[in-house]
Amino acid sequence: MKVHSNCQKGCRVTLSMQRREFLRRAGLTGAAAVAVAAGLPRPAAAQDADLAPFLHGVASGDPLHDRVILWTRVTPPTGHDERPIPVRWVVATDVEFGNVVAAGTVDATAQRDWTVRVDPTGLEPFTYYFYAFQALGQASLVGRTKTAAAPGQAVDHVRLGVVSCANYQEGFFNAYARLADRDDLDAIICTGDYLYEYEDGGYGPGSAIGRGHEPPVEMTELVHYRGRHGHYKLDPDLRRLHQLFPWVTTWDDHESANNSWRDGAANHDDSEGDWAERKAWCQQAYDEWMPIRPTGDRAKIYRHLPWGDLVDVVVMDTRLEGRNRQVTYPGTDTENLGGLIVSPDASDPNRHIVSPTQMEFVTSTLSASPARWKLVAQQVIVSQWNAGAIPLLPEEVRSLDFPMLVRDGGNAANADAWDGYQADQLQFMRHIGDNAIDNVVILTGDVHSSWAFDVTTEPSNPTVYNPVTGDGSVAVEIVCPAVASESLGDTFNGITMTPVGADAFEAAMRANNPQLKYLDSRRQGFVILDITPEHCQADWFYVTVEAPNDAEEYGASWEARHAANRLTAAAAASEPKAPAPQRPAPGAVLPSGDPEPAPGPLPATGGGAVVLGAAAVVGAVVLRRRGGQGTTAAVEAPLRPGPRPGEQNR
Numbered sequence: 001m002k003v004h005s006n007c008q009k010g011c012r013v014t015l016s017m018q019r020r021e022f023l024r025r026a027g028l029t030g031a032a033a034v035a036v037a038a039g040l041p042r043p044a045a046a047q048d049a050d051l052a053p054f055l056h057g058v059a060s061g062d063p064l065h066d067r068v069i070l071w072t073r074v075t076p077p078t079g080h081d082e083r084p085i086p087v088r089w090v091v092a093t094d095v096e097f098g099n100v101v102a103a104g105t106v107d108a109t110a111q112r113d114w115t116v117r118v119d120p121t122g123l124e125p126f127t128y129y130f131y132a133f134q135a136l137g138q139a140s141l142v143g144r145t146k147t148a149a150a151p152g153q154a155v156d157h158v159r160l161g162v163v164s165c166a167n168y169q170e171g172f173f174n175a176y177a178r179l180a181d182r183d184d185l186d187a188i189i190c191t192g193d194y195l196y197e198y199e200d201g202g203y204g205p206g207s208a209i210g211r212g213h214e215p216p217v218e219m220t221e222l223v224h225y226r227g228r229h230g231h232y233k234l235d236p237d238l239r240r241l242h243q244l245f246p247w248v249t250t251w252d253d254h255e256s257a258n259n260s261w262r263d264g265a266a267n268h269d270d271s272e273g274d275w276a277e278r279k280a281w282c283q284q285a286y287d288e289w290m291p292i293r294p295t296g297d298r299a300k301i302y303r304h305l306p307w308g309d310l311v312d313v314v315v316m317d318t319r320l321e322g323r324n325r326q327v328t329y330p331g332t333d334t335e336n337l338g339g340l341i342v343s344p345d346a347s348d349p350n351r352h353i354v355s356p357t358q359m360e361f362v363t364s365t366l367s368a369s370p371a372r373w374k375l376v377a378q379q380v381i382v383s384q385w386n387a388g389a390i391p392l393l394p395e396e397v398r399s400l401d402f403p404m405l406v407r408d409g410g411n412a413a414n415a416d417a418w419d420g421y422q423a424d425q426l427q428f429m430r431h432i433g434d435n436a437i438d439n440v441v442i443l444t445g446d447v448h449s450s451w452a453f454d455v456t457t458e459p460s461n462p463t464v465y466n467p468v469t470g471d472g473s474v475a476v477e478i479v480c481p482a483v484a485s486e487s488l489g490d491t492f493n494g495i496t497m498t499p500v501g502a503d504a505f506e507a508a509m510r511a512n513n514p515q516l517k518y519l520d521s522r523r524q525g526f527v528i529l530d531i532t533p534e535h536c537q538a539d540w541f542y543v544t545v546e547a548p549n550d551a552e553e554y555g556a557s558w559e560a561r562h563a564a565n566r567l568t569a570a571a572a573a574s575e576p577k578a579p580a581p582q583r584p585a586p587g588a589v590l591p592s593g594d595p596e597p598a599p600g601p602l603p604a605t606g607g608g609a610v611v612l613g614a615a616a617v618v619g620a621v622v623l624r625r626r627g628g629q630g631t632t633a634a635v636e637a638p639l640r641p642g643p644r645p646g647e648q649n650r
């Protein structure tokens, strides 16, 4: 969804050395170095040649109790042919790599756009690890990650950062920087729009603020999708947040094209080629460039990640996997003509936002979950969003370019969200309510604004839902703001709504949605989700995006108490956890030399050889246990066509 209409379519590095290294690597000297040292504006995104060949940093993701995906990308030197490049990886329990517990070698190949993904096994649950890569005689940044808790393991506290909608062209990633300042998070959850498909200046000012998209064209081909992923990962704030925490990600529409669905997208037409091919290319690039655990099918990213007895995370794909087309404007083949859609199609039981197979996976996983809290990380608003009687709304609201349909009592709704797929919406809510599944927390992005809902099948029916007591609510929904994309009520660049329009919009939302407990339509930022056996609390924090800065503003906090299944206001932001024991500096790198696993037994392992999915293993990864035999661990996914000439040089 886009919300305005101007778019066409053995490391013993001392701290001081690390600091100097960071400044040098960031290309900062003189006044710029002083500014960074003082915590002032950070360097803009740019290719930092000193990081070569690991220009895009390191990342980790999808932690399980005994393994975690580790990622990097080797940029081949100019003139390099398609010969694979051996990449050594190493995992240690300390930031100095004095206690190496796993290491191995994998090939970076042109088939995977020179990205590397390994999945070392045998790690300890709920434990911090440090990792790095070596290739072509150079070392990568040192990354930190953390495994999840083991099934049934008692866990008393999990804290997550929740993000979405990071349009590079619209602002700086200060939200990522503020999350990176924290040191008590177990993971970052991204509910989609990690990047955007538009050409330079196609959505947001782009080059006008020094943040034009690369490549400068709309992503329609594999080389574009790969290039855009690479460009985003040059942003220093995004790179730093990947360096510090494991991420759990899903795509929304802009990883492919605006308002995409299974067989097309609003921002796709026949002149741009075959949609099925374009979709496969975006999914291939996502698989290559994101620290995501392969399922054996690049098109299938819905999955389940447990965090001990406290949290189960169910990740959904409401976008590309099974979604039928959004309802269309009467008598036309388009979702939006700047007007309303009055369509019974929105409640057609044969129209789905996910396939019946995915719906069964999600509902059965929730039913079977032994965890106290069940998080559902997905893209678009699940709750009913009644925008009010459209003729009474400000012109700016009426002209929003997402498909608007009319439902209950003449209210307008977003047909791109679950409101446009009311049979699935009701089925999902009823499954939770009818089976009395406690403590379901839905995590949502997409709308570039902050919302908190009680989840109920009939929010305006007092016999079903009482907005004062919360009776009738079966779950809660937390919507995180955009990292950088223009907010729904944003005045940045003055494009979408005036402040008066934004105020009227928010007032209409509150008046028409008794289940809506919190709304901020204007600001960018992120959510901290604090989870204990007693509560799951969302804290909204806001940033500005016009320039790099260190400002952060606290917004509000809402919590679900255990078994309440509704939201109540929390008096203050949740208390931080104890910080991680060690933190790699922004420029920390492995030392020269070759860290090896130390002698002695490894911690308890999760078992032997693991090959994920129907993977074609390009390079065997050997996990060396201390004093033990090697174990083959993971790695590659099915291969698609290789890169086009020249692309490996970015």
Ligand SMILES: [Fe+2]
Residues within 6 Å of the ligand: 001, 002, 164, 165, 166, 193, 254, 446, 447, 448, 485
């Ligand atoms: Fe977005």
